[in-house]
Amino acid sequence: RTLNYKWEVKSELKSPDCFKKVTLTINGRSPGPTIYAHQGDTVIVELKNSLFTENVAIHWHGIRQIGTPWSDGTEGVTQCPILPGETFRYQFVVDRPGTYLYHAHYGMQREDGLYGSIVVWVPEGQTEPFSYDLDRNLILTDWYHKSSHEHATGLATPGSGFNWVGEPDSLLIQGRGRFNCSILGSSSGTCNSSSTECVLHPLTVVPGKTYRLRVSSLTSLSALSFQIEGHTMTVVEADGHYVEPFQVNNLFIYSGETYSVLIKADQDPSRNYWITTNVVSRSRTTPPGLAIFNYYPNHQSRLPPTTPPAPPAWNDVTPRLAQSQAIKARQGFIHTPPKAADKVIVLLNTQNTVNGRRRWSLNNVSFNMPHTPYLIALKHNLLHTFSQEKPPTGYDFKNYDIFNPAPNPEATVSDAIYRLDFNSTVDIILQNANMMSPNNSETHPWHLHGHDFWVLGYGEGKFDLYKDPSKYNLENPIMKNTVPLHPYGWTALRFVADNPGVWAFHCHIDAHFFMGMGVVFEEGIERVGKLPTSIMGCGESKRFLRP
Numbered sequence: 001r002t003l004n005y006k007w008e009v010k011s012e013l014k015s016p017d018c019f020k021k022v023t024l025t026i027n028g029r030s031p032g033p034t035i036y037a038h039q040g041d042t043v044i045v046e047l048k049n050s051l052f053t054e055n056v057a058i059h060w061h062g063i064r065q066i067g068t069p070w071s072d073g074t075e076g077v078t079q080c081p082i083l084p085g086e087t088f089r090y091q092f093v094v095d096r097p098g099t100y101l102y103h104a105h106y107g108m109q110r111e112d113g114l115y116g117s118i119v120v121w122v123p124e125g126q127t128e129p130f131s132y133d134l135d136r137n138l139i140l141t142d143w144y145h146k147s148s149h150e151h152a153t154g155l156a157t158p159g160s161g162f163n164w165v166g167e168p169d170s171l172l173i174q175g176r177g178r179f180n181c182s183i184l185g186s187s188s189g190t191c192n193s194s195s196t197e198c199v200l201h202p203l204t205v206v207p208g209k210t211y212r213l214r215v216s217s218l219t220s221l222s223a224l225s226f227q228i229e230g231h232t233m234t235v236v237e238a239d240g241h242y243v244e245p246f247q248v249n250n251l252f253i254y255s256g257e258t259y260s261v262l263i264k265a266d267q268d269p270s271r272n273y274w275i276t277t278n279v280v281s282r283s284r285t286t287p288p289g290l291a292i293f294n295y296y297p298n299h300q301s302r303l304p305p306t307t308p309p310a311p312p313a314w315n316d317v318t319p320r321l322a323q324s325q326a327i328k329a330r331q332g333f334i335h336t337p338p339k340a341a342d343k344v345i346v347l348l349n350t351q352n353t354v355n356g357r358r359r360w361s362l363n364n365v366s367f368n369m370p371h372t373p374y375l376i377a378l379k380h381n382l383l384h385t386f387s388q389e390k391p392p393t394g395y396d397f398k399n400y401d402i403f404n405p406a407p408n409p410e411a412t413v414s415d416a417i418y419r420l421d422f423n424s425t426v427d428i429i430l431q432n433a434n435m436m437s438p439n440n441s442e443t444h445p446w447h448l449h450g451h452d453f454w455v456l457g458y459g460e461g462k463f464d465l466y467k468d469p470s471k472y473n474l475e476n477p478i479m480k481n482t483v484p485l486h487p488y489g490w491t492a493l494r495f496v497a498d499n500p501g502v503w504a505f506h507c508h509i510d511a512h513f514f515m516g517m518g519v520v521f522e523e524g525i526e527r528v529g530k531l532p533t534s535i536m537g538c539g540e541s542k543r544f545l546r547p
C-alpha cells in the first residue's frame with residue numbers, strides 16, 4: 001500500500017500554553033498530523049514550504065530509510081534545505097511496526113513546534129505479543145516563548161554575549177500546556193489563560209479497558225519523568241522494539257525516545273486523574289506538564305480532585321540508570337548482536353570553548369555542518385567541500401579526568417566524518433564527563449540516523465576498555481535508535497554499518513547539536529543509487545542542476 005500525504009508548513013500565531021508565539025504548523029496543527037501506517041507501506045509526503053522567509057527539512061526519526069538515504073531529511077547531511085514556496089517529496093518504506101516520530105532537522109526549528117508521530121501497525125491479520133483494547137498516543141515536549149532564532153543567536157554569540165537557552169517556559173503534552181499568565185503582570189497581553197488552545201489535553205478511557213499508550217519525547221532540552229496518577233504502566237515497546245515487560249510508576253523518557261506502555265483503567269471511575277511530566281536531570285524551574293486521564297463518562301475538563309503526584313528528585317541519577325538497565329529485548333524477539341566489533345569508537349562528551357564561543361565536542365572536536373550535503377558530496381566526489389581528516393576514535397584515556405573540568409577547554413571545529421567499512425560491526429562508547437563548571441555533568445540523549453543499535457550496557461565513571469566489555473549484555477540487549485548518556489557515566493552501543501548512505505549521530509538536545517555535539521558516519525556510499533536532483537541546489541551541488 002502507498003499512503004499519500006500533502007502537508008503545508010506555515011508559521012502561525014498559536015497559544016499552546018496560553019502564551020501567543022510564532023509556531024510552525026503542518027496543515028494548521030502542532031503537533032502535525034499523525035501518520036498511521038502498516039508495516040511495509042510506502043509513505044509519500046509532499047511537503048510544501050509556505051513559510052515566508054525560512055527554509056525547512058523534515059527528518060523521519062526511527063525510520064531507517066533503507067534504499068532511500070536521500071529521504072532522511074537531515075539538512076546538510078542528506079539534503080539541501082527546502083526553500084519557501086517549494087514542494088519536496090519524501091518517500092520511504094515503514095519496514096517495521098512500532099512508534100516513530102518526525103520533526104524539523106534544520107537549525108533549531110524543531111523547537112518552534114514542527115513535529116509529530118508515526119504509528120506503524122503490524123500487518124493486518126498479525127498480532128503483537130501483548131494484548132490491549134485501544135491504542136493511544138502522546139507526544140511530550142518542552143516549550144519556550146522565545147523563538148528558535150533568538151536561541152540560536154544567543155548560543156552562537158562569542159564571549160559574554162553567549163546566551164544559554166535556559167529552562168523551558170512550560171511542558172506540553174500532545175501540544176498543550178498551561179503557562180501561568182499572571183507571572184507576566186502588566187505585560188501579559190500576549191497571554192490568555194482562557195484561550196481554548198491551552199485547554200489541557202484529555203486522554204479519555206473507558207473503565208476496565210487496557211490501553212496501549214505510545215509515549216514519546218521530542219523535548220528541546222529536558223529529560224522527563226512521565227506519570228499517570230494512581231496507575232502503574234507496563235513497558236512493552238521502546239523505539240520500535242518489543243521490551244521484556246516491566247512495571248514502572250514513572251517512566252523516564254529522553255528526547256528522541258518512544259515507548260509503548262500498557263495501562264489498565266482500573267481505578268475509581270467516578271473521577272479523573274493527572275497525567276504529568278516533570279523535568280529531571282536539570283534543576284527544575286519549569287512547572288509540571290499536565291494532561292487529564294479522563295474516565296468516561298466524567299467531563300473531559302473536570303480537574304482531578306487531588307494535587308498532581310510529586311516528581312522524583314531531579315538530581316537522583318540512580319533510578320534513571322536503573323530504568324535504562326531494565327530495558328531488555330523481549331523473549332522470542334531477541335536479535336542477537338555480532339559477538340565482537342570490527343571497530344571501536346570512544347566519544348568523550350565535553351563542553352568547550354572554540355575561539356571564544358561556547359561549544360560541545362566529541363574527543364575535542366566540535367561538529368560544524370558544511371554547505372554541501374555530505375550525501376551529495378560523497379556520491380559525486382566533491383571531496384574538497386569538507387575536511388578529509390579522520391576524526392579521532394578516542395581520547396587521552398590515561399590522563400583525562402572525567403570528574404573535573406578540563407584544564408584547557410579549548411577545542412577545534414571540524415566537518416570531518418567517520419567512514420565505516422560497509423557491513424562492519426561498530427561499537428560506540430559514549431563517555432560522559434564534567435562540563436566547564438565544576439560538579440556538573442548533564443544527560444545527553446544520543447540518536448543515530450539510519451540504524452538501530454544494540455544497547456550493550458551503561459556504567460558509572462570512566463569506561464575501562466579492558467574490563468568493561470566483559471560486562472556487555474550480548475544475551476538480550478534491546479535495540480534502539482536513541483539512548484541516554486547519564487551524568488558521569490558511559491553508554492556502550494553496537495551497530496552494523498549495513499545501510500548505504502550518510503548518517504548523523506548526535507545529541508538530541510537541539511541546543512547541543514547546534515553547538516557541535518554530533519558526528520557523521522558514511523558507509524557503502526558506492527552502493528547508493530542515483531540521487532534525486534530534488535535534494536540538490538545548495539553549496540556545490542548547484543552544479544548538478546545546470547543544464
Ligand SMILES: O=C1O[C@H]([C@@H](O)CO)C(O)=C1O
Pocket residue numbers: 164351435442
Ligand atoms: O551548553 C550549555 O550551557 C549551559 C551552561 O553550561 C552555561 O550556561 C548548559 O546548561 C548547557 O548544557
